Amino acid sequence: MCSDNRNIRGKLIMIAVSAILFVCAFDVNRPLYSKTEVGCTIVGSLETNCYFLYDDTTKKALIIDPGSNGEKLAELTLWKELQVCAVLITHGHDDHTSGLPEFLEKIDCPVYAPSKDSSLLESNGIRGFRTFKNDETLEIADFRIKVIEVPSHTKGASAFFLQSNDTSASKLFSGDILFADAIGKTWEPGDDIRELDGIRERLLVLPDSTVVYPGHGKPSTIREIKVWIAKW
């Protein structure tokens, strides 16, 4: 009798565990960031990387740094049938923003830019944008983007971190703060030290497997960057 009860209890526990596993596996509210794709096109005389961050299933997309050729960028998004939810700007230099007015003529969407670069952006003719601050999390469509500010290249120079449930799929858009084999250009004495400290304290603490997509040049990973930056 006791043995029968144990068998029944065992079966009930198995059914309950299976039901929980089933619900977890098919939780439709759980964001699946690993589906997020990154496209890139190089624009302008300074060969700026303009990124398309998009969900391949929903086609919702963010555009990062439309540096030039706004009309061409808009055509590319339409050709890929992407639904642009916002444009994000890493910093106020015009090689990262010049294509924005033309792009917005074709595709109307909100623009987010660093609050500390507002006057720089306005001096380059960029207006009507929403601002963000250091450590803010931007929730746009299904994207959750953490803003990591590392000043020196500009006052508000910011990187965008897209965290994934699967850490091997985490992505960092580093603008001109950090490249595959160099740190961003600075202008005043001591700025390079401040920038390097910021990179070490705020970016190199991200998971080693995070892919780093810079404003110029090829992508890299936090693991690869740690190797050369340790020699500075």
Ligand SMILES: [Zn+2]
């Ligand atoms: Zn720049």
